[in-house]
Amino acid sequence: MSIPDIVERQREFFNTGATRSYAFRKKALEDLRRALQNNAALINQAIRADLNKQEMETYMTETGMVLEEIRFHLKHLHGWMKQKTVPTPMAQFHAKSFVAPEPYGVSLIISPWNYPVQLCLSPLVGAISGGNCAIVKPSAYTPATSGAIAKLLGDTFDPSFIAVVEGGRAQNSALLEQKFDYIFFTGSVAVGKVVMEAAARHLTPLTLELGGKSPVIVDETADIKLAARRIAFGKVLNAGQTCVAPDYLFIHKAVKTRFIEAYR
Incomplete structure (x- = not known):
């Protein structure tokens, strides 16, 4: 099926x-x-094939975070969907005012390679909770994980609701030519x-x-040993390939001197 056909099928x-219903969203999250x-x-x-990441780190930084995201959404979804009464301006004194959360429609999620599961599926959790359809585009730089996500989602959802498009720049360009109702992108400033330019057209x-950049500030009141451990952990986690990994320090x-010794 072509990309325009997938988008049209989801819009239909x-x-x-x-x-839109609570029951549908809840079941999709549970699925x-x-x-x-x-x-x-x-x-x-x-x-492991793509990043050589061990199982414990995969759970801690990838699947475990998505599962926690799902738990949080299931806990709060009913409340998020409720209509909220708000004050009515005097000029409309005879009326009642409220805010009713509405789904966007068909969404596009473009995810990166450094956290190929978490940064792909966590936005999907939000899309599902919001009552939206979604097309997921995993990174071509993690082909094994991209294939695993395609299989997992393909076995779980009808593509008219949740679809996966694999590939590289050609597929990204083809997707960005389509009119979506919301786009979620994680990646570089350049891309x-x-x-953003493609989104602006529609x-x-x-x-x-x-x-x-992610600077770290260590002042004179800090627990130096604890700061050193946390900074080291943040820098080496995922081999340093994290957007919020410490880049440089203000000490x-x-x-x-105490910090340098503790860090060593």
Whole structure:
């Protein structure tokens, strides 16, 4: 099926209103949770093949975080969906005002290679909770994990609701030519600009989670040993390939020498 056909099929399904109910969203989240739990070995093998990440780190930084995200959404979903009464302006004194959360529609999630499960499926949890359909585009730089995600989601959901598009830049470009109702992109600033430009053509709202610099400030009141351990952990986790991994330090001169010794 072509990319335009996938988008059109999802739009038709969304327009049926099927994704709007609490029962539908709850079941979809529970189905995703079950699929993650039942396919733990598949995910571990795929991430090991792509990134040589061990099972404990995979659970801590990938699947475990997605499962926690699902738990949190299931706990709060009913409350998030409720209509909320708000004050009415005097000019409309005869009316009542409220805010009613509404799904966006068909969403696009483009994920990176460094956390190929967590940064792909956590946004998907949000899309499902919001009552949206979603097309997921995993990174081509983690082909084994991309294939595992395609199998996991393909076995769990109808593509008219949740679909996976694998591939590289050609597929990204083809997706960005389509009109989506929301785009969630995680990656570099350079590609983020391309995504934002494409979204602007359709006035599509989007979230950009981009790389940047992550300084650490250690002042004279800090627990030096604890600070050193936490900074070292943050720097080596996932081989340092984390957007919020410490880049450089600002250390108060009064504790500089103590910190260097503790870090060593």
